[in-house]
Structures are given as C-alpha cells and as structure tokens.
Amino acid sequence: MRENLQMRQVGLAFLLAGVFVLISLVLLQGVVLAKIKGKGAFGCGELDQATIDGSDPGDTIMMMEFETSSDGPVVIGKRLTLQGGWRPISDDCQNDLNGDPYTATFDTLAEALVYFNYDPNKISDLPAPIDYPPAPLGPILIISPSLSAKLTLEQLKFDRNEISNQSGAGIAGTVSNNAQVILKKARVEQNIVTNGNGGGLNLTVQNGARLEISDTQFNNNQATGEGGGVRLIIRGGSVVTITDSRFSGNQGNSGAGLSADVREGSRLVILNSQFLSNTVNTGGGGFEIFVRDNSQVLINNTQVASNTSTSGSGGGGRLVIDYGSVTIVNSAFFGNKANNGSGGGLTARGTGVGPASLILENTLINNNTALVNNNLHLTGTVVLLDKRLFLPIVLKK
Numbered sequence: 001m002r003e004n005l006q007m008r009q010v011g012l013a014f015l016l017a018g019v020f021v022l023i024s025l026v027l028l029q030g031v032v033l034a035k036i037k038g039k040g041a042f043g044c045g046e047l048d049q050a051t052i053d054g055s056d057p058g059d060t061i062m063m064m065e066f067e068t069s070s071d072g073p074v075v076i077g078k079r080l081t082l083q084g085g086w087r088p089i090s091d092d093c094q095n096d097l098n099g100d101p102y103t104a105t106f107d108t109l110a111e112a113l114v115y116f117n118y119d120p121n122k123i124s125d126l127p128a129p130i131d132y133p134p135a136p137l138g139p140i141l142i143i144s145p146s147l148s149a150k151l152t153l154e155q156l157k158f159d160r161n162e163i164s165n166q167s168g169a170g171i172a173g174t175v176s177n178n179a180q181v182i183l184k185k186a187r188v189e190q191n192i193v194t195n196g197n198g199g200g201l202n203l204t205v206q207n208g209a210r211l212e213i214s215d216t217q218f219n220n221n222q223a224t225g226e227g228g229g230v231r232l233i234i235r236g237g238s239v240v241t242i243t244d245s246r247f248s249g250n251q252g253n254s255g256a257g258l259s260a261d262v263r264e265g266s267r268l269v270i271l272n273s274q275f276l277s278n279t280v281n282t283g284g285g286g287f288e289i290f291v292r293d294n295s296q297v298l299i300n301n302t303q304v305a306s307n308t309s310t311s312g313s314g315g316g317g318r319l320v321i322d323y324g325s326v327t328i329v330n331s332a333f334f335g336n337k338a339n340n341g342s343g344g345g346l347t348a349r350g351t352g353v354g355p356a357s358l359i360l361e362n363t364l365i366n367n368n369t370a371l372v373n374n375n376l377h378l379t380g381t382v383v384l385l386d387k388r389l390f391l392p393i394v395l396k397k
Helices: 002-036 049-053 120-125
Strands: 060-064 067-069 074-076 080-086 112-115 141-143 150-154 156-159 162-164 171-175 180-184 187-189 192-194 201-205 210-214 217-219 230-234 239-243 246-248 258-262 267-271 274-276 287-291 295-300 303-305 317-321 324-329 332-334 337-342 346-350 356-361 364-366 369-372 376-380 383-387
Touching (some): 171 180, 201 210, 287 295, 317 324
Parallel strands (some): 112 156, 150 180, 156 187, 210 239, 239 267, 267 295, 346 376
C-alpha cells in the first residue's frame, strides 16, 4: 500500500514536471513569436512609403521571398528592421494587407527581391509578373539623416535599378547622429548610375555613426563616377565595418568595387572579403581609398584578384594618404592589371599633408602586371613599414 502511494506520488511528480515543461515551452514560443511579430509590406510584399510611415519604431517589416516592386524611393528615418524571406498567410497575398502578421516561415536561404524604376520598353526582360507600373526615378531605398537609432536591412536584394544625375541606385542617403545601420545577407546587383556615384550603394556616414555590412554581395553594378559597386564618405569619427562580403564585376570611373573617403578621425575596417574582376577607367580596380585627418584603415584576410585599371594606377587597389595609416594583414593581391599605369597589384601615394604610413604584414602581392611596377608602387611621402611582406622590396629613407 505504501509502495503504491509512493509510486503514485512519483507518477504525479513526473506529470507535474511534464506539465511545467510544456507550459514553459509554450511561454518560450510566445516570447519567440513576440520577438518576430511585425507588419507585412502591402499586398504581395510591395515596399512603399506608407508601410514605412505606418510602422512604429522597433517594428519588423516582413518582405516577401519572391520578386516585388517598389512604388518609388522609400525614405527611412526610424528604428526598423526590413527582413526578407517571409511568405504570406494565404496563397492570395493581396488579401494580407498592412498590419497582418505573416507566418513564421522565415527561410534563411530566401531573399526578398526589391526593385523598381525599370524601363517599360524593357519590360520583357523582367520575370513574371510584369504588370508593375513604372515608378519615379530614384534610389530604391534612402536612409534619412534624421535616423538616430538602429536600422537593420536583412536578406534583401536590390536589383536592376537604373538612375541618372543621382547616386546610389540601390541604397543611398546619410547615416548620422550616432545611428547604426546594419546591412547583412544582402545582394546588390546590376544597378546602374549615370552621371553619379555608387552604382549599388552610396552613403555618407558621419557624426559618430556606424555602418556594418556583412555577408553581402555587390555584383555587376556600374557608375560613371566613383564607386561602381559602393561609394562611402566616412567622417566625424564614424566607423564602417565590411565583413565576409564580395565586390565582383563592378565598373566605375574610379574605385570600381569600392570608393571610400575616410576623414576626420574615422575608421574603415574590411575583413574576410573579396574584390574580384572589377574594372575601372582610372585608379583602383578593386578599391580606391582616401585617408585624411589621422584616420585609419584596416584590411585583413582579404583577397584582391583579377581586377583591372584600363588607364590609371592600382589595378588591384589604390591608396591616397593625406594623414593617417593603412594596415593590410594576411591578404593577397594577384592577377590584377594596370594596363597603362603603375602598381598592378597596389599603388599608394602620400600627399605630404601629414604623416602617412602603410603597414603590410603577411601579405602577398604577386603575379600582377602594369606599365610601371607590376606589383607595388609607392610615391610621395608614404612610409612603408614592412612586416613580412612577401615581395622583394628595398626600403629607402
């Protein structure tokens, strides 16, 4: 009898424990769902200004994983997350209007394809459906300088936009006021800027703001000005970090993959990234970076290969240092060309405005070609601090 009572007590304890675990799981699930609950963009995930304006700070706007359009430049100046890879509740997504949460079917491999401003004469080039109305000319997304919090752009694609006499066909604007912008798992591709800069992305980061780009590809963008893929102006003690990203097949007049102007004590960090097969008319096939006002640039574990400067210097990269330092560590420059210029792999120039240093550590610069100095070309007042540079070089005072 006593043993039966003990058995029942043990069974009851297990039952209560099971109920407790079940309740905990339900509560935990509720917490998780609460964290991802957000608003769907209008209709089939169309990105429009009304969706942005109608959202509260901290909301997540869930974008569809299939191709959608935008009805014009969308300006964001509040704390939001735009997240791709969602599906609507029903098959008829037109019935899932603003405010209806989407199902938790977030696919980490999916992406929301956001584009607009296509030429009606080229509408046959677009995938179905093809009945979108033409939209006003301009960037797909504009970051407002009034933003003072965190904006996250995740798993989105900015694709095939063409603009003229403006800059940044995919993403444009100003990050200021200590704001933070995160761009991750994105693809910025086949955008074209005529008479402007930053084919894919053009941003000014200022006044202590931060821009973090990770796991993002900038492919086959074009600009007739600076930065075929990306153009950045970084100033006022701001920090830009680019990690695990790729710049490939971009074209520009200078800095085909990346054009950056780092000034006023700011910092640019490039980690674990690639600059591949970009083509520039003048300087900096892979990248062109200006360093001023005691600013700093770090390039670590990055590959710069098969880039071309057709008429200028720095087939792989071009550095112009007024006052500041550039450190390149554990990186490789190979197969780059400066057809009619100097420094097929890398060229660096010190302008004499202030101390200028280039630190190369454990870095390979080899098998590049140029009219003058196939691999590394130094001019002006730049001081090279050689730390295990894999290239025969003579340091002169």
